[in-house]
């Protein structure tokens with residue numbers, strides 16, 4: 001039987017800065033959190049976010065050569081650490097249908113736009129160029145088709161005339177941090 005106070009175990013996949021990872025770790029330490037971060041995986045050995053795993057004594061692994069090896073090792077570690085949910089947080093590879101079929105636990109992602117608008121990269125520049133009134137972020141389940149799975153949470157912000165891709169990215173990143181926690185608590 002599951003313990004009443006047991007928290008869900010999360011693996012976070014990153015490729016870079018790791019501000020979303022840090023935010024999830026910080027929140028997970030609060031009593032009210034329904035989850036804990038048990039595993040960090042990166043496809044880049046120079047991902048700055050790896051330092052948050054180190055300082056918080058969270059197991060971290062890097063597999064940078066081939067996506068197929070990354071996925072194989074990820075499946076092994078997810079099983080080994082009894083992980084319940086995978087969170088992609090600035091993970092810049094597209095997971096294969098084979099991985100998504102084999103993983104058997106929810107995989108969720110944060111994307112810096114109001115999906116289904118602006119799938120893919122450079123979302124802030126594209127939002128400004130297209131003169132969109134609003135942008136924001138979306139947390140969604142990962143499915144085979146890129147940035148297309150069921151939406152869990154969205155947060156939106158008005159794009160101001162004076163905004164450029166950098167100012168917009170900064171504002172949206174703050175929303176991302178709130179959205180990821182809300183989304184996780186919602187699905188748990």
Ligand code: GAR
Nearest residue numbers: 016017018019020089090110111112
């Ligand atoms: C975030 O803005 C996230 O939404 C985006 O990368 C950034 C990672 O920041 N993800 C994608 O674009 C995925 N397609 P972080 O490393 O500081 O969390």
